Amino acid sequence: MSIIYGLPPLKDSDDPRILLVNRFVERALAAAAPGAFLVEYFTWMEHLPRWMSPWRRYAEDCFSRDSIMFEKLFSDTKHKIEAGDATDSVAAKLIEDQRTRNLTDKDSAWISATVYSAGAETSSGQLAWFILAMVLHPEAQERAQDEIDSVVGRDRLPTFQDYEQLPYVRALVKEVMRWRGVSPLGIPHRLCQDDWYNGHFLPKDTTCIVNSWQLNHDPDVYGPDADDFRPGRHLDESGKLMPPTPETKDESHVSYGFGRRWAVFSLSLR
Numbered sequence: 062m063s064i065i066y067g068l069p070p071l072k073d074s075d076d077p078r079i080l081l082v083n084r085f086v087e088r089a090l091a092a093a094a095p096g097a098f099l100v101e102y103f104t105w106m107e108h109l110p111r112w113m114s115p116w117r118r119y120a121e122d123c124f125s126r127d128s129i130m131f132e133k134l135f136s137d138t139k140h141k142i143e144a145g146d147a148t149d150s151v152a153a154k155l156i157e158d159q160r161t162r163n164l165t166d167k168d169s170a171w172i173s174a175t176v177y178s179a180g181a182e183t184s185s186g187q188l189a190w191f192i193l194a195m196v197l198h199p200e201a202q203e204r205a206q207d208e209i210d211s212v213v214g215r216d217r218l219p220t221f222q223d224y225e226q227l228p229y230v231r232a233l234v235k236e237v238m239r240w241r242g243v244s245p246l247g248i249p250h251r252l253c254q255d256d257w258y259n260g261h262f263l264p265k266d267t268t269c270i271v272n273s274w275q276l277n278h279d280p281d282v283y284g285p286d287a288d289d290f291r292p293g294r295h296l297d298e299s300g301k302l303m304p305p306t307p308e309t310k311d312e313s314h315v316s317y318g319f320g321r322r323w324a325v326f327s328l329s330l331r
């Protein structure tokens with residue numbers, strides 16, 4: 062909430078603002094799961110009138126209610142800016158750029174909401190898998206802690222200046238994300254043009270679901286112990302990071318999916 066709306070850190074996980082937004086994230090994730098609604102299989106159902114389409118009424122009702130909530134969060138930031146009382150945030154940046162980017166308040170409110178939703182559950186879920194991996198593999202935790210102690214010490218937090226000197230920590234992060242990515246079936250994509258894949262014709266508008274779990278656990282790529290948690294698989298004998306696994310945009314896993322923004326992220330890291 063601080064990053065997106067510039068709010069002071071919320072002290073209570075039962076804060077109504079957190080509960081409301083998290084309920085939206087839960088509903089959005091349930092709706093996004095492949096096969097959540099019959100109409101995805103029987104696509105002729107999309108031509109039924111509204112009164113015969115409970116899924117459409119549900120989506121439209123949620124959209125109206127959620128729009129009110131996100132427009133309120135967004136307009137609160139706007140009022141703070143007008144009062145000269147705003148901190149840096151995604152919403153503040155959008156307000157600054159709104160005119161040049163030709164965005165309405167509703168657009169900007171939903172962009173802020175999307176960034177919150179995309180970043181919240183993914184980050185907390187992935188961190189929960191990280192904690193489990195550390196509980197199951199204390200030897201990996203100890204080695205990572207030793208590396209941080211020798212490179213960073215205990216008086217400050219790591220920064221990107223330390224990045225190159227932390228190969229084991231980076232291998233460990235890669236391995237958590239490969240071993241237990243939070244989105245095993247990625248996000249469904251729709252083809253914007255006809256395509257061919259391995260001799261199969263895929264017409265425009267086909268929904269494609271990527272089996273990220275299988276790609277991350279392929280023994281032909283990661284070896285016969287692909288199911289095990291082993292950060293060392295990303296390191297060579299001298300402890301340096303191995304060249305990245307091909308076709309993973311330098312990550313050695315596919316848990317971030319296949320969107321365009323990857324190029325932007327990796328550029329900003331360099």
Ligand code: HEM
Nearest residue numbers: 176179180183184187243244247248316317318319320321
């Ligand atoms: C461990 C953390 C994260 C994981 C595993 C993750 C994973 C993903 C995946 C699998 C997709 C779908 C990509 C595709 O189209 O194939 C995605 C999209 C997206 N993620 Fe993340 N994400 C994470 C963190 C974040 C954070 C922190 C933010 C924002 C602050 C964010 C913002 C987005 C946005 C805006 C999209 C949609 C982009 C688009 O449609 O082009 N994600 N993410």
